[in-house]
Amino acid sequence: MDALPEVQAAPEMACYELNLLDVWQDNETTIQGLTDEDVIKDVNAANTSATLGFPLDFIGLLGGVQTNAEGLVVEARSALTTILMEVNRTEVDMGDVGTGEGLSEDVDLELYEWEAQFIRVVGNDTGRPEGLNVYLQSARSYGEISGDTIVGDVFYLAVGMLLLFVYVQVMLGKFNLVETRPVLSLLGLVSVGMAVGVSFGLCSAFNVPYGPVHSILPLLMLGLGVDDMFVIVQCWNNLNVAERRKEMKERVGLALRHAGVAITITSLTDFVAFAIGASTVLPALQSFCIYCAIGIIALYVFQATFFVAWFTLDQTRMEKHRNGLLWCYTHKHWTPNACSQKDLCQMFFSEIYSKYLLMKPVKVLVLAVTAAVLGTCIWGVTNLRQEFNPVWFIPESSYLYQFISKVQYYYPESGEKGLVYLGALDYAAELPSISLLEDKMKSSKYISSVDSWYDSLVSYTLDTTGENIEGMAVNASFFGEILTGFLFSGEGGRFQQYFKFENDTIFPEPHVLASKLGYQHTILNTSSQRIAAMDQMKSFVDSANFSGFAAPIAAEYSNWETDKIIAEELIRNLALAMAAVFVMTLLLLASLISSIYVLLCVVLTLVDVMALMTWWGLTIDTVSCINLVLCIGLCVDYSVHIALHFLQIKGSRDERVRVTVKEMGPPVLNGAFSTFLSFILLAGSESHVFESFFKIFFGVFIFGVFHGLVFLPVLLSLIGPAPYSTGSAAPLDSENISSYSSEKMLVINGHSYTQHM
Known part of the structure; x- marks a missing residue:
């Protein structure tokens, strides 16, 4: 077995973007000097984030794509940018949180206000080039618009x-x-x-x-x-x-x-x-x-x-x-x-x-x-x-409705995102179960993509040690070594947030308390499709027979359950x-x-x-x-x-x-x-x-x-x-009819008033 590489220093945890401009590391000077041919060539060749160093499918950020005879992308009608923000959990735990209206989790006040500014700035079309349309949403958009x-x-x-x-x-x-x-x-x-x-x-x-x-x-x-x-x-x-x-x-x-x-x-x-x-x-x-x-x-x-x-x-x-x-x-x-x-x-x-x-x-x-x-x-x-x-709870004239409509049109594979949460398992022994689960998820017609640390870990292990661990259980000590090296590598650094370790540290030995696997459904247009997709995902997790806690969850599953x-x-x-x-x-x-x-x-x-x-x-x-x-x-x-x-x-x-x-x-x-x-x-x-x-x-x-x-x-x-x-x-009818057509003045307790007779 080849020696494992030396563990690098942990990358700084920060907010980041999934952005087409990351092909050129968001360098304004470089971008301004690009020709159309340069853009086409670079986008088709890029497969790694220039800023963060991990693999990234840039073609997947494009919508309305057209390709040439060689299968290269030569035209696109839209580009999708995702901004991932870090929540200040200390402020949240202290109760310094935003309203969280429509959000699936609490958010700190600073981030909540930032989202409001984001909506205001990006939604302002002043000075925008003619023919360029920008559609947006944030975590607070749904609850805010439906409530308003x-x-x-x-x-x-x-x-x-x-x-x-x-x-x-x-x-x-x-x-x-x-x-x-x-x-x-x-x-x-x-x-x-x-x-x-x-x-x-x-x-x-x-x-x-x-x-x-x-x-x-x-x-x-x-x-x-x-x-x-x-x-x-x-x-x-x-x-x-x-x-x-x-x-x-x-x-x-x-x-x-x-x-x-x-x-x-x-x-x-x-x-x-x-x-x-x-x-x-x-x-x-x-x-x-x-x-x-x-x-x-x-x-x-x-x-x-x-x-x-x-x-x-x-x-x-x-x-x-x-x-x-x-x-x-x-x-x-x-x-x-x-x-x-x-x-x-x-x-x-x-x-x-x-x-x-x-x-x-x-x-x-x-x-x-x-x-x-x-x-x-x-x-x-x-x-x-x-x-x-x-x-249905948001009006068609709202910016959120327009955003959702465009996403469904240009990104038909971009449905509801979900996570499979795994508890404190014996991960070294249960890697085959994780592999089986992933294989089933990838073969499902209701799932468009799987974002898994397991696949990347298998590739990392093969590249660094020559060992192919796909579908295999491994020694606990060996698993700890490869997981540590993987999470501090350029390829696996982004998966640090996918794990929860005992005492919040990976050293001296990674004791995993919980982990998660990401996946995304295709766009499901009917109630029967959504229910079938959710039930299938639950059956996948159950059939993997994990020894501990394992469950899939998505923001919309509560609605689908209803x-x-x-x-x-x-x-x-x-x-x-x-x-x-x-x-x-x-x-x-x-x-x-x-x-x-x-x-x-x-x-x-x-x-x-x-x-x-x-x-x-x-x-x-x-x-x-x-x-x-x-x-x-x-x-x-x-x-x-x-x-x-x-x-x-x-x-x-x-x-x-x-x-x-x-x-x-x-x-x-x-x-x-x-x-x-x-x-x-x-x-x-x-x-x-x-x-x-x-x-x-x-x-x-x-x-x-x-x-x-x-x-x-x-x-x-x-x-x-x-x-x-x-x-x-x-x-008698005559009495009833007359009772509404004649009047009589009565005196009661010394007071007179008009009464229908």
């Missing part, structure tokens, strides 16, 4: 909430100085904000993770909260003449006798559905469901106490003819104008919708349309794809949520048939929404999975209110449906439309989170309202269950 996109769209949420406030004010109040209700509308929305605050506060206190998708939670709370507000006010308006003559506290109690049951059923049903959803193994969905469950309970408490209390005060103000905005000012001899007493929504449901819906031809048409839509949507659901791509189980988890969570809906409605409605009908409406809405996802270009991913669970929380409300009110009315099925639609149609429609209004401005969002939210909730609004206000009433009119024994009798 979501935060930027929060402005549209704020505008949507303003529109919602105006709508709630218009629907709760009337167009006169006394019966307008801006304060009550605002306080109702404040109760929603309080519930969101409780959810965020409690979950944060118990360290429940918060993610970008949680930004849509306020919208869910708004949808549920505004729905409860409309139900409470509508039940107050539904009090008959005799009930309205009672004391205020008795009237409030009578209104809550119906409204309280309705909002309790919907709130508890939503709570249980989200609480069960929190059992998922998907961290993002689990966290979101916990936030939702706590928020729903808080919202229920605030609506039943805070909002009702303010509603009582506001109603007292109205009866004393005090100004709707300035409560201290009383309007003497006040009489409402006739226009303000007309409720167009109520008139529509009373005088038009409730009559025509129950005509036999209309019933047949509704059932036929429902069946046709269901059949079409079942076919649509079968085409729904399971796919997730983090690039992609692998997302469909199964979605089915599981939807099934559990719907089971929760059925059980809770059965317990709270105390009607098996009504519970089945409510569940049917939820299922039909889900099928229709999932089909809409297919046709609108959405896929099954974490965001859509969360939104579909939310879909259950919203669409169940539309059906439960109708089913409950139907059970509380006595009479024939058609009479009960007619009264139910008249009295509960307006709050259900107002609640649904107000939710739709709050997110309508997200239609043009560049954020995948908000774009998915808009598309799915648009479907919830359309199909949820259809099944709750069209299909369910028709179904109840045909095969609806019997009413509760304590239900109230359905009034």
